[in-house]
Amino acid sequence: MYKNTGFISFVLRRFTGVFLVIYLAMHMFVIGSVNLGPAAFDARLALVQTNVFKILEIGLLAAVVYHAFDGVRLLMVHYFHLTNQRQSLFYAAFAIAALLTVAGGIPIILFAINGG
């Protein structure tokens, strides 16, 4: 496969896209149980209150912000003729996503450690 920053961004976009679809299905599985009564809802909610899911929440945050900023990057290329800045834009989108993941991930970890 031909590898450069464009290919890396393409793979990440696909990967995060699939991850978000899986999350959405799980989200509906949990939230949808509200129609089955409070006990069913609590039971399903308890399934996703483990530390593993807390860590996965950081992954979810990373997927959301990367996917979003990669989309913004592509819109900028489309509307502002920025193909020559393709590598800089990829690094910028990646850096912003990483920064926001760290900024949002720390409270998630602290919340997981301290409980709540």
Add this chain to the structure above:
Amino acid sequence: MAETNTTQPLQTVIVRIQRFNPDVDKKAHMQDFKVEVPAGITLLETLELIKNKMDGTLTYQKSCRHAICGSCAMNVNGKNMLVCKVPLRDVAKNGKVEVRPLQYVPIIKDLVVDRTSFWEQYERAKPWLVPPEQMPEKEFRVSPEEVHALNEAQSCIMCGACYTACTVVAFNKKYYGPAAMLKAYMRVMDPRDTIPGERLKEVGSEDGVFKCHTIFNCIDACPKGLNPTQAIETLRKLAQRRAAFEAERAERLKTIAEPIKK
């Protein structure tokens, strides 16, 4: 080891070449050739040296040797390039260089590939000019700005480096590919052409501009430094405008025969 008689400083390089003989091999394999060659030699000249002095069965394509025919496009260290244009010292990292045929198209033998799908898509894009019926007495007047816009697409040598670097092509051979769409862009922007609407309808179809994932491989692969992605983005905008206009018109046609409401 192959050597050449020269006064230039020599460099020793291991050239790793992907080999495939359809009569013998079930799958491709890599073969190393250790060569001692002048420092300024091109990669194509190195391949010629290997063929002439080490292994006469090595098969590759070449013609003009001046980076204009596009026949010697190959994948070198993972990047597509014209081997007649690139000096060996620029690609021999740590004394090694890896040469493979262009990707995503069938291999005929060793470094020679079957470009049929590339040419099919090229023809599908109707790269020729469809001039008006009434020809001017002397000449078409095309502004310098319009000529400038067309120059880039006209510089394409159709080597297939962009097409065989495109990840979308890897998965979908019905996709037009960057080279064909660069040519379509050239004709859409050409003020002499009489069928830009038809062209936009074609490239706006399911195998066209909206299939591009904006991966930019085509720009990185082009040995002429062209920008097919920008051409595709421009065609996208124009195709969107055209589709919006067609949709509005279709809506209007639904009510055109209705009586005026009072």
